[in-house]
Amino acid sequence: GCYHVFLDVGANIGVHGRFLLEPKKYPNIRTKIRKKYRRSVSAVKIFAKEYPELDNRDVCVFAFEANPKHWPRLRQVSEAYAAMGWRYHIVEAAVSDKAGTTTFYHQGQWDAQKEEWGFSGAKDLSEIYGEEKSKGKYTEEVVTIRLSDWIKTHIGDRLVPEVPPSRKSGTTTDSATDAIPSPVFGMKMDIEGFEYVVIPDMIHSGAACL
Numbered sequence: 178g179c180y181h182v183f184l185d186v187g188a189n190i191g192v193h194g195r196f197l198l199e200p201k202k203y204p205n206i207r208t209k210i211r212k213k214y215r216r217s218v219s220a221v222k223i224f225a226k227e228y229p230e231l232d233n234r235d236v237c238v239f240a241f242e243a244n245p246k247h248w249p250r251l252r253q254v255s256e257a258y259a260a261m262g263w264r265y266h267i268v269e270a271a272v273s274d275k276a277g278t279t280t281f282y283h284q285g286q287w288d289a290q291k292e293e294w295g296f297s298g299a300k301d302l303s304e305i306y307g308e309e310k311s312k313g314k315y316t317e318e319v320v321t322i323r324l325s326d327w328i329k330t331h332i333g334d335r336l337v338p339e340v341p342p343s344r345k346s347g348t349t350t351d352s353a354t355d356a357i358p359s360p361v362f363g364m365k366m367d368i369e370g371f372e373y374v375v376i377p378d379m380i381h382s383g384a385a386c387l
Contacts, residue, residue, distance in 0.1 A: 178336040179237035179264065181228060181361045186272055186324065186375075187368040188240035190292055191251050194265055197224045198233050198258065220365070227363055235341035236361075237264045239331075243271035243281060243319045243368075244296045271298055272368060273321040274378035281319045285311035299370025324375050325384035332362060333387045362387060 185193045196203055200221045228236065240251055251267045258265040271279060284295040284302045287310030295302050298319065303311035338345075340357055366372060379385040 178338060179332075180338050180341045181231070181236040182332055182363070183228075183236060183238045183361075184328075184332075184364040184366075185238060185240045186364060186366040188242040188247070188251065188267075189244070189294065189367075190247055191240050191242075191254050191265075193220060193365050194238045194240055194254070196220045197228065197231070197236070197238065198263060198265070200225065224363075228361055229358070232341065232343040233261075233263045234343045237266065239266050239268055241268045241270065241272055241324075243298070244293055245269070245317075245319075246293060268322070268327075269320075271319045271321045271371070272324040272327075272375055273298075273371065274323060274325070274374050275321065276323050276326070277321050278318050279321050280316050283313075283315050283317060285314035287311070289313070295369060297369035297371075299373075323378070325379050325382040328379070328384040328387060329382070333384070 183194070183197055185191065188194065196206065203221050206219060206221055224231075240255075242248065242251060248267065248269050255265045255267055271281065273279065279298045281296060281298045282301045283289070283293065284297070284306060287306060288295045288302075295306075298321075301314070303314060337360055344357070366375070368375065376385070
């Protein structure tokens with residue numbers, strides 16, 4: 178089983194998993210918070226705080242992505258990390274409060290130039306983008322999973338190792354007397370409006386409290 182866990186919910190091309198596993202490649206990366214707050218945050222620094230002194234063999238990353246256009250790239254990342262002994266798994270589905278299918282919006286040519294950040298099952302953004310930027314927009318039926326159920330089954334019910342895998346391998350730099358860290362379960366969610374459906378379901382089902 179996985180010792181530490183990170184869920185990248187709405188992975189797009191998977192950058193947040195890479196921020197966790199390869200932070201030295203992104204020393205200056207920052208994410209803007211809404212303009213009115215005039216602030217930005219560093220995901221790399223947050224991960225360093227929440228997963229201190231992480232050995233990548235001790236964490237499982239699960240990247241949830243609804244957009245089929247991104248799946249080939251995410252599979253490449255997964256395969257590359259697997260060759261290094263790291264566990265980076267792709268969940269090729271949208272998350273929701275129930276399993277089934279739903280309609281997603283490819284927002285058009287402007288959004289396509291930005292890795293389809295606006296790919297959404299919540300809203301057609303053409304009124305915001307305007308006619309020119311929305312040229313080429315179309316819809317697509319996407320499989321959904323209930324994230325609460327997935328978390329309970331794959332995270333809550335998992336068999337957590339007594340010690341991190343790196344401690345068993347004999348190749349860790351820590352001494353045998355070092356305190357064993359507690360398992361960490363973290364999540365980043367960016368699902369273009371579906372948060373208002375998924376998060377309440379996680380709270381009411383208890384999945385948010387695992």
